[in-house]
Amino acid sequence: MANGFETEDDDDRGLISDRIRNALTDEIAAGTLAAGAALDEQQLADRFGASRTPVREALRQLAAGGLVELRARRGGVVARMTPERIMDMFETVAEIEAVCVRLATYRMTPLERSRLIELHEFSRPIVESGDVDAYDSFNRQFHETIYHATHNGFLAEQAIAIRNRLNAFRRTQLRQGERLSRSRDEHEAIMQAIAEGDGEMASRRMRAHMLNAATSLSRFIEANKPA
């Protein structure tokens, strides 16, 4: 891809507690660890061939990130996500993204603008190929570029953190090819508002864009829900 972005998955080496945290994050994201599942410290320690100490630190970090709920002296469980809460999270992401794109519209440098345009153009062949994984990767870059263009490092961090947190819970990628072209059309509309320097318009379109993705996913979840 040749654009300075790295996958940053420094797994399987370094701190054991970090390895455990990453592994658990993946398993929660993949759904291997179902929501509400009890997380026995000794059991996890055995599974990872470590002692309880790093397991506990991993659980604390996951709890801080919201993926795990800890109750004092009653152990941890994978955070239980109600459909309402998931929708709340999506709405929050949508609103934050809307804020970001508004600020970015007013503050982005010409370089950042051309970078964004370049990215957007780059997505056209991806949509045509229907490569969902590639589009997912592009999409992340597109949105993160906007975060950074706010020139507000803290806000960008928050946006990324919340987005990742939500990502961990969407166990099923969107496999609907149609969604890709709709997504790109919505990006197009956002790009146009940015080009016109209309931050408010860009903001409204971004909010709609995110909520479209949310309802689309929500419908999918509803159709495949277990009970």
Add this chain to the structure above:
Amino acid sequence: MANGFETEDDDDRGLISDRIRNALTDEIAAGTLAAGAALDEQQLADRFGASRTPVREALRQLAAGGLVELRARRGGVVARMTPERIMDMFETVAEIEAVCVRLATYRMTPLERSRLIELHEFSRPIVESGDVDAYDSFNRQFHETIYHATHNGFLAEQAIAIRNRLNAFRRTQLRQGERLSRSRDEHEAIMQAIAEGDGEMASRRMRAHMLNAATSLSRFIEANKPA
């Protein structure tokens, strides 16, 4: 105060790690622990009459909250806050508050609306008395009432978390009596927009309100900065 809100400062009992975390949070907020100060685990353990285990857990939690920076095998330091970063945090809070009040305007129940009006009226004698602590307490309730009125639990949590995180760094309360009446006037304007059902207007006024508080504080910090 007779309004169901509690101070929730359940300190000095319960989990030791929580006590340590709260204590460190307070000390960082008060400036007793200067930014960049090294946090020796054994030293802290001795100071709190505990072992390193709960100290480590406290440090992890603080790191997750952004108050402490941890580097692998190189210990932790109190997060170094540049003025730019503080302004970024203020702006982020302002934007999130703006989102909250817009959603709240469209979604709040009559009960929540009357609760907010009641709170606002209650602040008049506080401003006249010039009791800064009392106003600070009221102010928190005012804003948190708005968070909850969004009927988006996740967003409310995020707003409170970020607000607390910022609070930890404003080591000096605003001691300017004049600011109180200005703050209340701004609340008044926000209330009016809410009453008219104009979420966008309420949003813009809230943003201005928060940024006013920010610049006011920033000026104060600038005037009293150490070096």
Add this chain to the structure above:
DNA sequence: ATGTCAATTATTGGATACATAACACCTTCG
């Protein structure tokens, strides 16, 4: 037979001991 209370058990919270990596200082060689 059912409800309540107490004892036991299992699991988490905390303490201590040990391993390992990083930093500093000293020695030695160029």
Add this chain to the structure above:
DNA sequence: CGAAGGTGTTATGTATCCAATAATTGACAT
């Protein structure tokens, strides 16, 4: 005299052990 390498010290990462608490189960009384 300066730089580089090694060694020693200090602090973090991990393991194991002990204590406290909550859940569960069984017994006894109503």
